Amino acid sequence: MPDILTPVATPAAPRKAAPILDIAGVSKVFSLNGRPIHALKDVNLQIEKGEFICLIGASGCGKSTLLRIMGGFEPVSSGTARLYHAPITEPGPERGMVFQDYGLFPWLTVRQNIAFGPKQRGLPEARLREIGDHFLNMVGLTKFADHFPSQLSGGMKQRVSIARALANDCEVLLMDEPFGALDALTREVLQQELLDIWAKTKLTVVFVTHAVEEAVLMADRVVVMTAGPGRVETDFRIPLERPRCITAPEFNRVRQQLTEMLTSHVSHAKAA
Numbered sequence: 001m002p003d004i005l006t007p008v009a010t011p012a013a014p015r016k017a018a019p020i021l022d023i024a025g026v027s028k029v030f031s032l033n034g035r036p037i038h039a040l041k042d043v044n045l046q047i048e049k050g051e052f053i054c055l056i057g058a059s060g061c062g063k064s065t066l067l068r069i070m071g072g073f074e075p076v077s078s079g080t081a082r083l084y085h086a087p088i089t090e091p092g093p094e095r096g097m098v099f100q101d102y103g104l105f106p107w108l109t110v111r112q113n114i115a116f117g118p119k120q121r122g123l124p125e126a127r128l129r130e131i132g133d134h135f136l137n138m139v140g141l142t143k144f145a146d147h148f149p150s151q152l153s154g155g156m157k158q159r160v161s162i163a164r165a166l167a168n169d170c171e172v173l174l175m176d177e178p179f180g181a182l183d184a185l186t187r188e189v190l191q192q193e194l195l196d197i198w199a200k201t202k203l204t205v206v207f208v209t210h211a212v213e214e215a216v217l218m219a220d221r222v223v224v225m226t227a228g229p230g231r232v233e234t235d236f237r238i239p240l241e242r243p244r245c246i247t248a249p250e251f252n253r254v255r256q257q258l259t260e261m262l263t264s265h266v267s268h269a270k271a272a
């Protein structure tokens, strides 16, 4: 029977345009008490503009490190990480980061959190108001504009965090287990909201998750990573039309195959 998870384009396939993110031969070695920690080894990954990529893999396989390298928060030890053609050397507003713990400024209101980046760029007050209104509306928080983060639920905080990244005019959204701390129902709602925003904005999204179902629901491609040292094991295009239905038999088949792949990597790693 043919694999329903088909590998992405072979090296011989022609490329349409330069990838927005190009990770080429990237390795990352941390030092812990004088001991090297090989977090990533020879990672290659090209991401096209507008793609939704999920990074998945066992704890410690380097997903967050790879995301932080893309964000410019972590230098590579060797290889190159490029945004379009330019080496990534520092964070920039065109790459928005969204973390599991929201990372909001507790002393600022929802509106002020969202408008933080544009304000730093010196935009006039009237423009800040417009930007605030637009993104408050996009994430459904208009009524909570003057609330502080401590007055919001987890799901609302994560909406503010996403809106803050979008208000910076980011082209790439780098999301590190953004829904990991949310209850199942809120998570489902936010998954759908993010897919709607992605469809409207044509953003490129790189999304770290531990949840197979979430990866199959959200991603164009799922990049499976393995640990010791962290590397890309497999890169799959999800062969499902959108919108996807998590109760559909074909969805279940893809989910099962991805689960088997992940567990087989874990058991191989244990046996090695």
Ligand SMILES: Nc1ncnc2c1ncn2[C@@H]1O[C@H](COP(=O)(O)OP(=O)(O)OP(=O)(O)O)[C@@H](O)[C@H]1O
Pocket (backbone or CB within 6 Å): 030, 031, 032, 037, 038, 039, 057, 058, 059, 060, 061, 062, 063, 064, 065, 066, 230
């Ligand atoms: N600043 C650091 N100093 C030393 N070691 C680090 C540092 N950051 C990450 N590591 C190590 O690098 C490896 C990869 O870590 P990373 O957090 O990227 O993995 P992960 O796949 O995101 O894990 P998880 O799924 O548990 O979040 C781990 O062994 C981790 O301990």
